[in-house]
Amino acid sequence: MSYGDDRVYKKVEIIGVSKKGLEAAIQAAVTKAHKSLEKLSWFEVQEIRGHVGEDGTVTEYQVVLKVAFQIKE
Amino acid sequence: MSYGDDRVYKKVEIIGVSKKGLEAAIQAAVTKAHKSLEKLSWFEVQEIRGHVGEDGTVTEYQVVLKVAFQIKE
Amino acid sequence: MSYGDDRVYKKVEIIGVSKKGLEAAIQAAVTKAHKSLEKLSWFEVQEIRGHVGEDGTVTEYQVVLKVAFQIKE
Amino acid sequence: MSYGDDRVYKKVEIIGVSKKGLEAAIQAAVTKAHKSLEKLSWFEVQEIRGHVGEDGTVTEYQVVLKVAFQIKE
Amino acid sequence: MSYGDDRVYKKVEIIGVSKKGLEAAIQAAVTKAHKSLEKLSWFEVQEIRGHVGEDGTVTEYQVVLKVAFQIKE
Amino acid sequence: MSYGDDRVYKKVEIIGVSKKGLEAAIQAAVTKAHKSLEKLSWFEVQEIRGHVGEDGTVTEYQVVLKVAFQIKE
Amino acid sequence: MSYGDDRVYKKVEIIGVSKKGLEAAIQAAVTKAHKSLEKLSWFEVQEIRGHVGEDGTVTEYQVVLKVAFQIKE
Amino acid sequence: MSYGDDRVYKKVEIIGVSKKGLEAAIQAAVTKAHKSLEKLSWFEVQEIRGHVGEDGTVTEYQVVLKVAFQIKE
Amino acid sequence: MSYGDDRVYKKVEIIGVSKKGLEAAIQAAVTKAHKSLEKLSWFEVQEIRGHVGEDGTVTEYQVVLKVAFQIKE
Amino acid sequence: MSYGDDRVYKKVEIIGVSKKGLEAAIQAAVTKAHKSLEKLSWFEVQEIRGHVGEDGTVTEYQVVLKVAFQIKE
Amino acid sequence: MSYGDDRVYKKVEIIGVSKKGLEAAIQAAVTKAHKSLEKLSWFEVQEIRGHVGEDGTVTEYQVVLKVAFQIKE
Amino acid sequence: MSYGDDRVYKKVEIIGVSKKGLEAAIQAAVTKAHKSLEKLSWFEVQEIRGHVGEDGTVTEYQVVLKVAFQIKE
Numbered sequence A, B, C, D, E, F, G, H, I, J, K, L: 001m002s003y004g005d006d007r008v009y010k011k012v013e014i015i016g017v018s019k020k021g022l023e024a025a026i027q028a029a030v031t032k033a034h035k036s037l038e039k040l041s042w043f044e045v046q047e048i049r050g051h052v053g054e055d056g057t058v059t060e061y062q063v064v065l066k067v068a069f070q071i072k073e
Helices: A022-036 B022-036 C022-036 D022-036 E022-036 F022-036 G022-036 H022-036 I022-036 J022-036 K022-036 L022-036
Strands: A007-018 A042-052 A058-070 B007-018 B042-052 B058-070 C007-018 C042-052 C058-070 D007-018 D042-052 D058-070 E007-018 E042-052 E058-070 F007-018 F042-052 F058-070 G007-018 G042-052 G058-070 H007-018 H042-052 H058-070 I007-018 I042-052 I058-070 J007-018 J042-052 J058-070 K007-018 K042-052 K058-070 L007-018 L042-052 L058-070
Touching: A007 A022, A007 C022, A022 A042, A022 A058, A022 B007, A022 L042, A022 L058, A042 I022, A058 I022, B007 B022, B022 B042, B022 B058, B022 C007, B022 E042, B022 E058, B042 D022, B058 D022, C007 C022, C022 C042, C022 C058, C022 G042, C022 G058, C042 K022, C058 K022, D007 D022, D007 G022, D022 D042, D022 D058, D022 F007, D042 E022, D058 E022, E007 E022, E007 H022, E022 E042, E022 E058, E022 I007, F007 F022, F022 F042, F022 F058, F022 G007, F022 H042, F022 H058, F042 J022, F058 J022, G007 G022, G022 G042, G022 G058, G022 K042, G022 K058, H007 H022, H007 I022, H022 H042, H022 H058, H022 J042, H022 J058, I007 I022, I022 I042, I022 I058, I042 L022, I058 L022, J007 J022, J007 K022, J022 J042, J022 J058, J022 L007, K007 K022, K007 L022, K022 K042, K022 K058, L007 L022, L022 L042, L022 L058
Parallel strands: none
Antiparallel strands: A007 A058, A007 B007, A007 C007, A042 A058, A042 I042, A042 L042, B007 B058, B007 C007, B042 B058, B042 D042, B042 E042, C007 C058, C042 C058, C042 G042, C042 K042, D007 D058, D007 F007, D007 G007, D042 D058, D042 E042, E007 E058, E007 H007, E007 I007, E042 E058, F007 F058, F007 G007, F042 F058, F042 H042, F042 J042, G007 G058, G042 G058, G042 K042, H007 H058, H007 I007, H042 H058, H042 J042, I007 I058, I042 I058, I042 L042, J007 J058, J007 K007, J007 L007, J042 J058, K007 K058, K007 L007, K042 K058, L007 L058, L042 L058
C-alpha cells in the first residue's frame, strides 16, 4: 500500500477487559480482533470504564475501542 | 463469566423499526440481532427517529441501537 | 418495503480513500461495501481527513462513513 | 418524489408535552406541526425531559424533536 | 417561587431500572430520588440502555437521568 | 397553562449582536424575536462569539440563542 | 451594516439534495432558502448523507445546512 | 495541598438564578454551594439559559455550573 | 441483585489525583468514594488531565470519573 | 479583503483571566493575542470557568477562546 | 520515521477559503500551512461553512481544518 | 502568580507517541513541548489511538493532548 492508491478500510467496535490495567485491556481487544477478523492497522479509544469489587478495588478495566483494517479484494 | 477474567466484547449498530412504539422497535432490533449475530448481553440507544404519514400520524418509530455480545473462542 | 412494516437495518463504519476528491472517496467506500456486505440503502459521513505529500499537495482524501442496509431473513 | 431529483427540505424544532408517555408527547408535537406548518416527512428526537409533581409522580413528558418537510414550489 | 427571584437548584444523576418499559424506569428513578433526596422539580434523560436475556428478550430498561430540585435555606 | 396539559412549543435559533456586552446581546435578540415571532417563554445560549476591531478591542459580542414559545391554536 | 451596530440574525435548518455532488446540494438548498425566506448571509454544514441505488451508485447527496440572514425592521 | 500529593475532588452540578446578569447568577450558585456543601475550589459553566417575561424582557439568567471541592479525610 | 428487578443507581463525579499514573489516579478516586459514599459498582472515565512541573515532568495525573452505586432502601 | 478571494486564516486557543467579569476576561485574552500574534479578526468562546476564594467569592473568571487572524503573505 | 519510534506531532487549526469548491478550499489551506509552518503530514476537517452573495450564489467555501506535522529536533 | 491577577494562557495541541504505554506517550509530548515552546502548566488528553503491528501487537500508543502555558510579557 502507498498513499494515493484507492482503498477501503472497515472499523469495528470492540471492548477489551483486563484486570491488569489500561494497556492490557487494549492489547486483549486488539489480539482477539486481529485473530478473528483481519490484520488490524490501528485502534482508537472510545471510552474507558471499569468494575469495582466488594472491597473497593478496581477489579477490571474495560476499554471500548474502534479497530480498523483494510478490506482486501 | 465473572468479573476480573480477561474477555472481549463486540458492539454492532442496528436500527429497529416498529409502528407500535419505542419498546417494540428496540425489541425488534434485539430479536433479529440475537438470532443472526450472537447471544446479546446489552444494548445502548443512539438515536430515536420516525416516519410521519400523509395524515400526520407517526407511522413508525426507528430506534438506532448498539448491541453488544461477548466474542467467544 | 413500505413504511410501517417491522424491519431491521445494520450500520457499518467504513473509510473510502481516493486522490480524486470527496465524492470519489465516498463512492469508493460505497462500491466496496455494496459488493462485500449487502445492497446498501444510505450512507452518513462521519469524518473527512486526508494525507499531504512532500510537496504540500493533498495526495488523498479519506472519508469515514457509516453505510446502512436492511437485514433480510 | 423519487431519489435523485433535486429537492430541498426544512427542519423545525418543536417540543411536544403529554402526561401519557413518550409516544404521546411525540405524536402531540407531530400533529400540531403537521397542521400549522406543512405535511411532515420524518422526525428526530433531540432531548427527553419531564416535570415532577408535588407527590413525586412524573406529571408530564417533554420531548424535543426536529420535524422535517419538503419545501415545495 | 416566582421568576426573577434569586434561587439555586441542584442536579443529581440517577439510573432507573425496570422491566416494564421506558416510562416505568423513569418513574422508578424519580420516585426513589424524590424520597431520599428532595422534592424534585424536573428530570432530563441522559442515556437509554438495557439488558438482554438468554432468549433474546429485553429483560430490563435502564434510563440514566438528571433530576433537579431547589436548594432551600 | 399548567403542568400536565398537552401543549406544543417551537424553538427558533437567533443571533443577537451588541457592542455593550453579553447580556445586551442576549436582550437584543430576545426583544426582536418577541416582537416579530411570538411571546417568548425562555432562551438557551448556544454559542458566544465576537468581532475584534483594528486596535484589538472587542467591537461586538455575538450570542447565538435558541428562543422558545408556545404554539397556540 | 457595519461591525458594532446592534442587529439580529436568524438561522434556519435546511437540507439540499442533488445527484451532482456536495457543492450542488449546498447550492440547491441555498438557492431555495434565498428565494423563499430572505437574502442569506452565510451557511454552516451540519451533516452530509446520501442515498445508494440498486447498483451501488451514490444516487444523491443530502447536505444538512444552517443558513443565516439578518432580521430587518 | 501541593501538586504531586494524592488527593480526591468531587464535582457537583448546580444552577444559579439571578435577574442581574451572568456573573450574579454564577456567584449566587457558588455562594450557596460553598455554604451547604464544602469550601469550593473552582467552577465550570455547563449551560446558560434564561426566562423571558410577558413584555419581552429577560427576567432572569440561569447558569448551570459544575462546582468542585476537595474531599478531606 | 438479579437482572429484571426494579432498582435505582446514583452516579457521582469525582477526580482522582496521583503522581504514579492513570490506574493509580483511578484507584485513588475509587477508594475514597467507596469509603465516604457507598460500595461502588462501576466507574466511567470522563477526562484525563495532569500537571507539569518546572522541569517538564508530569508531576501528577488527574482523572475525572463518574462512579456508580445502587441506592438501597 | 473581499468575499470570494482565496485566503487563509489561523485559529489559536487562549485563556483570558480577570477578576472583573466575563467581558473583561475575554478582552484581556484578545488584547494579549492581538499584540503578540497578529491583528485578530474574531473570537469564539469555548469554555467558561473560574476560581473560588476561601470566602466563597468568585476570585477570577477564566474564559477559554479561539481567536482567528488572516495569514498574510 | 517508522512505527514504534518515539516522536511528537503538532496540530494547528487553519481555515481555507476558495470560491471554487470544497477541495480547493482544503488545498488552499494546506498549501499555505505547508509553506509557512512545516511539511504537513495529514489534515482533519473540523467544519464546513460558506458565504452567500447578494444573488443567492455561494460566493466562497470556508473549510476549517486541523493540519498536523512532526516536530523535529 | 496568584489567583485574581489578570493573565493569559495559550493552549497548543500535540501528539506524543511511544511504544511503552500511555504515560510514556504523554510524557514524550510534554517533554518536547516544554523544550520547544514554553514552560508548560498543565495538559488535557483529547484522544488515545495507536498502531497495530503485523503480528497483532500494539506497536505504539498515540496520545493527542492540549498543553497550556502562560503568555508572559
